[in-house]
Amino acid sequence: MKIADLGDIHVHYRIDGDPEGHPVVFANSLGTDLRLWDAVVALMPPGVKLVRYDKRGHGLTDCPKGPYSMGTLIGDAERLMDHLELKDAVFVGLSIGGMIAQGLAMKRMDLVRAMVMSNTAAKIGTPDAWDQRIATVREQGIEPLADGVMEKWFTQSYRETTAFHGWRNMLIHQPPEGYAGCCAAISHSDFMASTAQLTLPTLAIAGSEDGSTPPDLVRETADLVQGSRFELIRGAGHLPCVEKPVDYAGLLTGFLHEVGHA
Numbered sequence: 248m249k250i251a252d253l254g255d256i257h258v259h260y261r262i263d264g265d266p267e268g269h270p271v272v273f274a275n276s277l278g279t280d281l282r283l284w285d286a287v288v289a290l291m292p293p294g295v296k297l298v299r300y301d302k303r304g305h306g307l308t309d310c311p312k313g314p315y316s317m318g319t320l321i322g323d324a325e326r327l328m329d330h331l332e333l334k335d336a337v338f339v340g341l342s343i344g345g346m347i348a349q350g351l352a353m354k355r356m357d358l359v360r361a362m363v364m365s366n367t368a369a370k371i372g373t374p375d376a377w378d379q380r381i382a383t384v385r386e387q388g389i390e391p392l393a394d395g396v397m398e399k400w401f402t403q404s405y406r407e408t409t410a411f412h413g414w415r416n417m418l419i420h421q422p423p424e425g426y427a428g429c430c431a432a433i434s435h436s437d438f439m440a441s442t443a444q445l446t447l448p449t450l451a452i453a454g455s456e457d458g459s460t461p462p463d464l465v466r467e468t469a470d471l472v473q474g475s476r477f478e479l480i481r482g483a484g485h486l487p488c489v490e491k492p493v494d495y496a497g498l499l500t501g502f503l504h505e506v507g508h509a
């Protein structure tokens with residue numbers, strides 16, 4: 248197991264692929280840990296260094312008291328990349344991970360050579376809805392939210408599989424403090440103005456049945472970035488890397504070739 252000591256936080260990360268290869272960094276969504284990328288990582292081409300991590304309050308990373316700010320989450324990604332001496336990465340961010348990607352690309356162009364904005368937006372949800380979610384988690388834990396969240400994450404047919412139960416368990420086993428802390432970070436974030444200033448190779452990916460960041464929202468966000476293109480994965484919800492890993496890995500591999508990373 249790999250843990251980075253960043254001074255005020257211990258961050259769990261994992262490296263697969265070629266240690267000397269071009270870096271690809273994966274940042275996952277709210278309520279998930281780095282296993283989110285297992286199926287996609289297994290399908291990546293040779294010659295790339297695949298780095299993933301658990302954001303604060305999730306997985307095996309420390310869970311400091313919340314609420315967290317998006318700036319702190321971006322700072323964690325930045326400090327982890329500096330710690331691992333990663334530069335010129337393709338940064339793949341899903342949902343809140345995609346918000347981290349947008350913020351990091353704005354702050355540190357030396358770290359982010361290109362980005363994948365997966366199932367994300369410049370602004371996700373409304374502060375009222377996030378406040379309600381935070382209140383529920385603080386009073387009752389994550390379980391009462393789980394069925395509603397699963398309808399956003401997965402299509403009906405995936406929700407009938409055995410594997411589905413593992414993802415539901417992943418959600419409800421996250422520390423409530425960390426989950427609520429990240430909800431607060433999303434609630435207060437609006438990257439509309441800053442993302443509109445970005446110019447870098449960008450692949451936006453949406454899932455046709457995504458109940459959290461529907462395709463039109465992802466497309467609108469991608470349109471803010473000069474150098475972006477948009478791809479839709481059919482038959483997938485908010486986590487197409489889980490539901491359609493072959494399609495997802497195919498898009499990612501094509502993009503890595505385009506930017507000279509594979």
Ligand SMILES: O=C(O)CC1=CCC(=O)O1
Nearest residue numbers: 276277342343396399459
């Ligand atoms: O859990 C959800 O509603 C989906 C989601 C929104 C932001 C994120 O990271 O995941």
